[in-house]
Amino acid sequence: MNKQKGLKLVTGLSALALFTCTAAQADNWRYAHEEYEGDVQDVYAHKFKEYIEKHSDHTLQIYRFGELGESDDIMEQTQAGILNFVNQSPGFTGALIPEAQIFFIPYLMPTDMSKVVSFFRESKAINEDFPKLYEQKGLELLKMYPEGEMVITLDEKATTPEELNNKKIRVMTNPLLSETYSAFGATPTPLPWGEVYGALQTNMIQGQENPIFWIESGGLYEVSPNLIFTGHGWFTTAMMANQDFYQGLPDEDKALVQKAADHAFEEIIEHIDGLADRSLEKITKNSDKVTVTRLDESQIAAFKARAPQVEDKFIDMTGDSGKALLDQFKQDLKDL
Template sequence: MKKMNIKKLSFILALSFMLTSLTGCLSSEERRKETGEREVYELYIACDSQEDTVTGIFMNTFADILEEKSNGRIIVNRYPNSQLGGDGEIAEAVQNGNITFVVQTSAPQVTFVPEAAIFDAPMAFKNLDVARKVLDGSLTEKLKEYYEPKKLRLLGIADQGFRVMTSNKRIENIDNLNGIKIRTMENPNHIAFWKSVGANPTPMAWSEVYIGLQQGSIDAQENPIETIVASKVYEQQDYVIKTNHILHTLTLIGSPNVIDDLPEELQKNVYEAADEAKVLARQQTDERSAGRIEIVEQSGTEILEYNEELFNTMKERSESVWLNLEKQIGKELVDLLRDEIYKAEVELGLN
């Protein structure tokens, strides 16, 4: 993890100082009613993304709903766009109780909760309906048990859709992936996945990807469609291929110490707000996806639709990644994921 810079560290320490044994339970002139002043709880939420992203929308939607449900007893101070640090720094601040909530993908949480790597399982879900049924079931309830001892509370999981591939090479079958130089995150499971399907995974800082594609040092990259459009990497690619290889989860996690010190009715508000916000965030993912795809198509970059044969072949080739996950986080959790996927597919008439 990168060292937190002095400015961000000072800011977080200042937040910590402002908090009392709860979170800075304050009496506020602005919250005065006819009956007199009442207690106001100031909470803090952060993310490393801009507000005009599903991550930012999830953050603000949760905060809005929580403030409304609490009838003004909770004020949620919001810090998007890495104002309080990157994903790892923010997660650590939540763990320490200096920030109340964070919205982020699950990848940076693996440092604190190794079992969060379950979301690295490739080619797991046939579609988003299956994925969301699984995330609303026993798997998430089990994961909560792993988060709690790490001083993190998993409140809900939304998504930013699937990670898909962009390339200057047309990808229609597994052989087309042979040797293709694709940028990946510095995630050993992601790297192992791309190797298993014949590609040449190349970890690279995200800030270098656009130029890397432009200069030809990489041939391809993978990300959710929203990220692809926001970064404009599609301008340097001929194709967007709907490989749907990994679900891009968006988790809402909180500080158990802070939440548990809230009055019982306000704790209930937190959980209710999380449940409602994740559903609305998923709706935003679906609504925004169509618009993002239209932007790509209008640019002249071709969209290659979901190819079931390619998906199944990539799934067969990447079984080794699932086996490796069993060694990393335990067979029980991986088997639970497999079982939940099967149940969801049966329920949706897909199996």
């Protein structure tokens, strides 16, 4: 652990020092996520909290991005039992659970929202296979849900992979996402979220990808104003619990947690409906420098033609378990 990361973790531990009881005994549960106030994960967390507190005597303390460190810090704290619940995207979980990187195979997932939602509701891979993978890492997977279509922002307009050549594009610390942008022709540059705005502002990097609501919330359009809709995937996240904590709960509390997770899922699906359009409207209203490029089918085909090498890399990284998961993903999508 480097010094900076160690200091962040110590800060997080200090912030939780008042809660000395074990997770299984705690009436005040602790939940951390990766986003800001009002963002999708924050809305999900508060809907979860509302259900828990309405239907029990338990209370829930929510920690937003930066309050306990970055994504890797809150995962470590959850695995250690300091936090009871954590919301973390597969972009970061991929280092812990390589198969979770499947969401970064470009053009695997549909971009139509109704199909995306149906997939998350009905997919065997999502609802049966993934919980077993998380269980192996001491985590109880409670819910996976979509946040929004991924959008690339750049320092200039682009419609072809060739125009991404020599562009340093920030990626999460995720090997498969790096492979995706290498395939697209760019130079993938892993950076923690806290450094992205400044890196764009100083031209250390020339682009990044995120859902449009996060581009608006984080002000990324201010320093990376060219928005490119490539249709290559949706941002997915996962809400989970420390497994020892969860397994130590009485049956009535386990049922409560499951119902709260399901309730928050339904609420978040309603919340993200139209969210991208509302966020884009705010962006274009706030800046006259923003450009919006939506690739047509022929332009998308040039990017899609490079996707198979990412799929091959995923199988190389994950072996038989990854191949089986990918086959199930494709079958689930076909069944839609």
